[in-house]
Amino acid sequence: MFLFFAFKVYHMVAKFSRIIGTGSYLPERILSNKDLQEMVDTNDEWIVERTGIKNRHIVAEGETTGDMAYQASLKAIEMAGIEAKQIDMIIIGTSSPDFFFPATACYVQDRLGIKVSKGAFDMQAACSGFMYAVAMADSLIKTEMAKTILVIGADTLSRIVDYTDRGTCILFGDGAGAAILQASDEAGILGSQIYADGSYTSILNCETRIDSGKIIGHPYLTMDGQSVFKFAVKALSGVAKELADKCGITLDEIDWVVPHQANMRIIESTARSLNASMDKVIVTVDQHGNTSAASIPLALDLAVRDGRIKRGDLVLLEGVGGGFTWGASLIRF
Ligand code: UT7
Numbered sequence: 001m002f003l004f005f006a007f008k009v010y011h012m013v014a015k016f017s018r019i020i021g022t023g024s025y026l027p028e029r030i031l032s033n034k035d036l037q038e039m040v041d042t043n044d045e046w047i048v049e050r051t052g053i054k055n056r057h058i059v060a061e062g063e064t065t066g067d068m069a070y071q072a073s074l075k076a077i078e079m080a081g082i083e084a085k086q087i088d089m090i091i092i093g094t095s096s097p098d099f100f101f102p103a104t105a106c107y108v109q110d111r112l113g114i115k116v117s118k119g120a121f122d123m124q125a126a127c128s129g130f131m132y133a134v135a136m137a138d139s140l141i142k143t144e145m146a147k148t149i150l151v152i153g154a155d156t157l158s159r160i161v162d163y164t165d166r167g168t169c170i171l172f173g174d175g176a177g178a179a180i181l182q183a184s185d186e187a188g189i190l191g192s193q194i195y196a197d198g199s200y201t202s203i204l205n206c207e208t209r210i211d212s213g214k215i216i217g218h219p220y221l222t223m224d225g226q227s228v229f230k231f232a233v234k235a236l237s238g239v240a241k242e243l244a245d246k247c248g249i250t251l252d253e254i255d256w257v258v259p260h261q262a263n264m265r266i267i268e269s270t271a272r273s274l275n276a277s278m279d280k281v282i283v284t285v286d287q288h289g290n291t292s293a294a295s296i297p298l299a300l301d302l303a304v305r306d307g308r309i310k311r312g313d314l315v316l317l318e319g320v321g322g323g324f325t326w327g328a329s330l331i332r333f
Contacts, residue, residue: 017141017149017181018188019331020082023075024177024301025068026057026288031173040166047170052264056173056289058158066098066107068176068294069154073108075301076178082148084112087180089146090120091137093129093293095206095322096156097122108152118146126204127260127321128194129153129293130177134317134329135192137181144183152178155292160206162220171263172221173289177297187332191247193239194327203227204322232266235326236318237273243328249314251275254330256309260319261285261295270318282308292321309333 032055033044047053059068069092077084090105097104105120118140125132130153137149154176163169181189203224207217236259244251257276259267261284271281282303284295291298296319303309311333318328 014141014144014183014185016184016186016188017138018184018186019179019333020182021076021078021080021180022178022297022301022304023072023077023079024175024298025071025075026175026298027059027063027068029058029060030055031058033170036170039163040169042166042170050265051171052285053170053289054286057175059156059174064098065094065096065154065156065176066104066111068156068174069104069108069152069178070111072152072154072176072178072297073112073150076150076180080180082180084114086148087112087114087150088116089118089137089140089149090116090152091133091149092122092152092154093125093133094122094154095124095126095129095292096159104154125321125325126323127262127290127292127295128319128323128325128327129155129321130296131192131317131319131327131329132194132325134179134181134189135194135327138189138192138329141181141183147183149181150178151181152176153293153295153297155294157221157292160208160221165220167225168221168223171290173291175288175291175294175298177294177301179297179300190249190330190332191243192327192329193243193246194325195235195239196323196325198323200231200324203231204324229263229266231324232262232320233269233273235320235324236266236270239326239328240274240316240318243330247330249330253314254280254316255313256280256282256303256315258282258296258300258303258315258317260321261288261299262290295319
C-alpha cells in the first residue's frame with residue numbers, strides 16, 4: 001500500500017510549467033529612420049506616424065539566428081539560476097533558421113555544451129513562433145515529457161527583407177529572446193491557445209525555395225500591409241478574449257499585456273478592444289521594430305528586468321504572424 005502510494009506521488013504529473021528566467025539579445029548595429037531615408041523614398045515622420053518605429057537592430061556580417069539565440073539563452077539561464085545541463089529540451093520558434101537542417105536548436109545545444117535528453121528542434125510559425133513554442137513546451141512539461149525547457153524566439157528577417165521596398169523594409173529588425181520553463185506545482189502558465197489558417201498565405205509570405213541548386217520564387221518577404229493590419233487586430237483581440245474565458249479570468253484581472261511588436265497602431269487597437277490601458281502594455285516596437293518570433297520574449301525580458309513584471313503578476317503574451325498563425329498564453333508569473 002505504502003509502495004503504491006509512493007509510486008503514485010513520484011509519478012504525479014506537474015500541475016504547471018513556470019517561467020523561471022528570461023533573457024534577450026539584440027545585435028549592436030542600429031538602423032534608424034534617418035538611415036532608411038538614405039535608402040528608400042521615406043521619412044521619419046511617416047514611419048513614426050504609421051508604425052511607431054524609430055530604430056531596429058540588424059545583425060553583423062556573419063551573425064546568425066543561432067548566434068543571437070545562444071546569447072539570449074545565456075542570459076535566461078543566468079536569471080533562472082540553473083546550470084545549463086539541467087535543460088532537457090530546446091525549442092526555437094524561428095522562420096529564419098541558420099540552415100534547412102540541422103535545426104538551429106541543435107546549434108544552440110552544442111554551443112551551450114550540453115546534452116539534452118529530450119530533444120532540440122525548431123518550430124516555424126513566423127511571428128507567432130514563440131507563442132507556438134511556449135504552448136508546446138507547456139504541454140510537454142505537463143505530460144512529463146520534459147522538466148526544464150529552453151524556449152527561444154529568434155529571427156534574422158533582415159536576410160529576407162528587400163531594402164529597396166519602402167513598404168516592408170521600414171518594419172523589421174533582428175533579435176532573440178529566451179525563457180526557461182520548468183515543471184512546478186505552483187501556478188505558472190494557466191493556458192495557451194494557438195491557431196492557423198493557411199488561406200491567408202498570399203497577404204504575408206516569403207515563398208523562396210531552392211530546387212536542384214536554383215532559387216525559385218520571390219527571394220524576399222512580401223506583404224499586403226493593410227490586410228495584415230486588419231487580420232492582426234481581429235486575431236489578437238479574439239484569441240485573448242477566448243483564452244481568458246477558457247482560463248476563467250476576466251480581462252481586467254490581467255496585469256500586463258505583452259503583444260507581438262508589429263506596429264504601434266496594431267498594439268493600440270488591440271489594447272482598446274481588450275479594454276486595457278496602454279500603461280499595462282509592454283511596448284518595444286519603437287526601438288526594436290518587428291523582430292518576428294523574437295518580439296514577445298524580447299519585450300517580456302525587458303519588462304521583467306526593469307521590474308515592471310513581478311512574481312505573481314498575471315501576464316498575457318500574444319502574437320500573430322504569417323501562415324496565418326496566431327496564439328496566446330496566460331501566465332501567473
Ligand atoms: O508581423 C506582421 C508583419 N506585418 C505587419 O505588421 C504589417 C501591418 N501593416 C502595417 O503596419 C501598415 O499597413 C504599413 C505600415 C505597412 C503601411 O501603412 P498604411 O497606413 O497601411 O499605408 P498604405 O500601405 O495604405 O500606404 C499609404 C501611402 C501609399 O502612398 P499613396 O498610394 O497613398 O500615394 C504608400 O505608397 O503611403 C505610401 N508608403 C510610404 N510612404 C512613405 C508606403 N510605405 C511608405 C514609406 N514611406 N515607408
